[in-house]
Amino acid sequence: MEVKQPEKKQHVDLYRKIALRERLIEKAGELEGAYYVPFIGDGDIAVELYQEHKIYGADNDPERVKVAKSRLKDAEIITADCDKFPFKGQETVYSLADFDSYSYPYDSFRSFWEEAKFSSQCVLFFTDGQRQAIMRSGSYRTPDGKKVKAKTVTERRASYNFYFDKTLLPWFKEYIKPWKVVYITKYLRSASMCYWGAIIAREDKANKGKKVKGKPGKAHRNKFDTIKRNEYLELLRQGHTRGLAASLVGIHRATVSTHMKKDSEFAEAVSEAESDAIGKVENALFEAATSGNVTAIQVYLYNRNPERWADRRSIRSGGEGDKPIKTETIIQVVSENAKRLTEEIIQGKGTEQI
Numbered sequence: 001m002e003v004k005q006p007e008k009k010q011h012v013d014l015y016r017k018i019a020l021r022e023r024l025i026e027k028a029g030e031l032e033g034a035y036y037v038p039f040i041g042d043g044d045i046a047v048e049l050y051q052e053h054k055i056y057g058a059d060n061d062p063e064r065v066k067v068a069k070s071r072l073k074d075a076e077i078i079t080a081d082c083d084k085f086p087f088k089g090q091e092t093v094y095s096l097a098d099f100d101s102y103s104y105p106y107d108s109f110r111s112f113w114e115e116a117k118f119s120s121q122c123v124l125f126f127t128d129g130q131r132q133a134i135m136r137s138g139s140y141r142t143p144d145g146k147k148v149k150a151k152t153v154t155e156r157r158a159s160y161n162f163y164f165d166k167t168l169l170p171w172f173k174e175y176i177k178p179w180k181v182v183y184i185t186k187y188l189r190s191a192s193m194c195y196w197g198a199i200i201a202r203e204d205k206a207n208k209g210k211k212v213k214g215k216p217g218k219a220h221r222n223k224f225d226t227i228k229r230n231e232y233l234e235l236l237r238q239g240h241t242r243g244l245a246a247s248l249v250g251i252h253r254a255t256v257s258t259h260m261k262k263d264s265e266f267a268e269a270v271s272e273a274e275s276d277a278i279g280k281v282e283n284a285l286f287e288a289a290t291s292g293n294v295t296a297i298q299v300y301l302y303n304r305n306p307e308r309w310a311d312r313r314s315i316r317s318g319g320e321g322d323k324p325i326k327t328e329t330i331i332q333v334v335s336e337n338a339k340r341l342t343e344e345i346i347q348g349k350g351t352e353q354i
């Protein structure tokens with residue numbers, strides 16, 4: 001049977017979605033149980049990664065369901081609104097759920113969490129476009145379902161910048177209790193779409209003694225060993241602050257500082273990881289500049305070679321007579337342009353859409 005491929009684009013950067021999932025699944029080790037795949041679409045991710053497991057999938061587009069069914073013969077895939085868990089009342093135990101929605105995955109997640117049964121270790125993936133919503137209109141939904149409107153530019157900026165660390169993550173940690181976050185990872189696309197995943201676990205009879213692959217056992221949980229150090233460095237590379245990275249690996253910030261003082265190689269690795277994160281921003285600036293964003297071009301050139309690329313017009317109007325150009329004036333011009341570019345990024349100019 002030939003199945004017509006629907007027209008609407010399902011993914012931007014499918015390979016990055018796959019890579020994030022592969023890493024986390026590998027880290028989690030063996031996952032016993034079924035996989036829940038709402039928003040299954042044409043089934044691209046499931047075909048690539050989940051075929052070895054029993055899949056329960058759904059999508060509200062019947063055409064896509066047809067395509068997914070044709071590709072995943074052993075899966076149970078239905079047409080349904082995934083904001084409500086569509087496999088209610090079954091005895092199935094899940095160990096993975098993948099909420100690859102267009103923008104708001106949390107209605108679906110909360111319904112799954114309330115209705116489904118899952119094993120003591122579970123892997124979860126989310127596609128979250130709420131920062132894009134903040135950027136465009138200031139209106140967005142927090143993961144508990146509330147609608148929020150950031151009224152002023154300052155509020156909008158704060159909501160945007162701290163969405164993951166101060167809104168989403170604290171809510172998630174609280175909501176899943178007594179499950180705990182064992183590991184978390186994310187990446188951003190176009191600075192606004194957030195793709196993230198977590199391994200969560202609950203210490204219960206069934207799970208006692210069971211370890212997340214590559215993680216230390218309970219007796220070593222607070223030790224800042226090689227595995228935790230690597231996780232910590234990876235989080236810094238992803239752009240997390242030292243404080244947040246420490247709490248994500250379950251270590252006090254002071255413990256990290258002590259290790260940095262004692263171990264110069266580790267201290268160097270920390271600053272390298274932070275430079276990597278800065279490098280990513282520099283790359284984004286470079287990309288914006290080479291795609292013709294005039295402010296980005298100015299900021300990039302000023303920073304590369306201030307003397308050569310100083311904006312003589314602005315500097316002259318800011319200086320006095322024929323006196324030499326002051327370094328502070330150049331810095332001011334650069335920082336004003338950087339500020340303007342940041343504003344533009346926050347307002348979403350030039351960002352891509354799914």
Ligand SMILES: C[S@@+](CC[C@H](N)C(=O)[O-])C[C@H]1O[C@@H](n2cnc3c(N)ncnc32)[C@H](O)[C@@H]1O
Nearest residue numbers: 039040041042043044045059060061081082100
């Ligand atoms: C980003 S695509 C998912 C792609 C999919 N994960 C894959 O691997 O191919 C989002 C999908 O969500 C579906 N969708 C959007 N809102 C939905 C809802 N409320 N219930 C079920 N499906 C929905 C769309 O039809 C679309 O197929």
